[in-house]
Amino acid sequence: MNRRQFLASASAIAVLPAPSLAAPDTLRLRAEAVTQQILPDGDGATSMLGFNGSMPGPTLRMRRGERVKIDVENGLDEGTTVHWHGIRLENQMDGVPVLTQDLINPGDTMTYSFVPPDAGTFWYHSHYISHEQAARGMIGPLIVEDDTPPDVDHDITVLLSDWHMQEDGSLVESYSNMHNLAHGGYMGNFARAFLSQAHVRSGDRVRLRLINAATNRIFPVTISGVTGHIVALDGMALAAPRPLSEIVLAPAQRVDLIVDVMGTVGFDMTTRQGPYQLAALTTDGANTDRQSSPISPLAGHDLPRPGEPTQHLTLTMMGGAMGGRHGGDNIWAFNNVSDLAEDPFGSFQRGETVRITMVNDTSFPHGIHLHGHHFFEVGEDGALGDVRDTTLVEAGASRDIICVFDNPGRWLLHCHMLSHAFGGMRTWVTVA
Structure with a gap:
């Protein structure tokens, strides 16, 4: 810059x-x-x-x-x-x-x-x-x-x-x-x-x-x-x-x-x-009126608490410069597929708890965004961590998330580096 x-x-x-x-x-x-x-x-x-x-x-x-x-x-x-x-x-x-x-x-x-x-x-x-x-x-x-x-x-x-x-x-x-x-x-x-x-x-x-x-x-x-x-x-x-x-x-x-x-x-x-x-x-x-006091937490969210995952899926990020070959027909791919496929990456029942392992097999970081939901990032110790709708996965790294898919519909899942999404890094899930 x-x-x-x-x-x-x-x-x-x-x-x-x-x-x-x-x-x-x-x-x-x-x-x-x-x-x-x-x-x-x-x-x-x-x-x-x-x-x-x-x-x-x-x-x-x-x-x-x-x-x-x-x-x-x-x-x-x-x-x-x-x-x-x-x-x-x-x-x-x-x-x-x-x-x-x-x-x-x-x-x-x-x-x-x-x-x-x-x-x-x-x-x-x-x-x-x-x-x-x-x-x-x-x-x-x-x-x-x-x-x-x-x-x-x-x-x-x-x-x-x-x-x-x-x-x-x-x-x-x-x-x-x-x-x-x-x-x-x-x-x-x-x-x-x-x-x-x-x-x-x-x-x-x-x-x-x-x-x-x-x-x-x-x-x-x-x-x-x-x-x-x-x-x-x-x-x-x-x-x-x-x-x-x-x-x-x-x-x-x-x-x-x-x-x-x-x-x-x-x-x-x-x-x-x-x-x-x-x-x-x-x-x-x-401001001479304000008195020093501890910072209190905001009111908590009411997201459903995850149960035992009923599915464990893997989303592998592929392609780009200095990346390996993949089966998609664009620059980037998820699981060898570029852009929106006819079939969803995942199909879930409403309220189902799902674990997704996101594997970044590329030379660049990716911020992966799930529409319609928030999810829990899983810490290195296996415990539920921060709640997010977009998670940053560094090049060569992986991250697990756990999501309760409680919002019916067809939802986009994509890299929010929008150039990468345009280049093929997008898929979708369905919640019945």
Whole structure:
């Protein structure tokens, strides 16, 4: 990544659009071409895609257990769909062409309607040629409110992404470049974080919601100017807050923190050339009223507890540059099959507990995302670990997950390095 002039500074904070709160009326998103200032002020603006005139799109805030309706109007000159990432919703609302819906054609509108069952940090993005449409800007935060919010002074969303750009701000639109597809994917030479507000006070207690909305980049992030704990991963509360250290976010993963502000809050990506500043949250004054107190856990999730697995499946990631041959007809494959096969990778009865061993037999890391469900990562000691909807499996490594498949329908299972998904690394499961 070129740091030469692409260093986001505190004087060029990128702020998310104002939130849209779900109400009895239907929310509305219009997918359309937009112009956005991604590079620091004074450099060129970028022609891209977005929602409601901005990139990222507006933050959608909704209430757990209450039905929300979202009209998505397609103002593009090509089809699109929207996926509500991490929401355990009805299958027909999941936003996946072929599996769950038809395309929203140019000029048409589709109403998505679902009841979010979990409070937490989620996001939305295009799921049609998403390696291109999401890379061009069709992304936005989605927050499901806690029934009882934690005791914090501010609740701040931090959306991370990267873009491959010319120095004039124009996008390098090599989304389907074969070299990119076979390696780490379409990567940006400029990255930054968009914050939902620009200032806090020293002494404030703040909830930070980090979302990796990049199409392919893994973000190792350090946060300075705070002390605190990790309280949730991928929208699911941890049973006990975890001390804050460097955070590694694969594409689509999220992490929630509760921190106490000591000074300017820096968000830095770790690189071989040193820290690369993504954003800075500046301090304006001091909070002298807040008293020091322990950080309490968020309200726990109500996912079904796994029983004894009735099936144990293996999902082997294959292909790519420096990878071995496989039987698929694309760059990447799962179990020798590229892209969506006629038959599912797994067929499950509703409520069935399944163990899946994910084997990365490639030279690149992969973030594997399961739609419609969360799952437990299995620790090295065999115990149930973190609850996630996207798990990062390093090159040459393997990881077991255990999932209770309790949501009926046909669900996508794919690499969320979206270049790899486009290159063949996607399959599906069915739950009867």
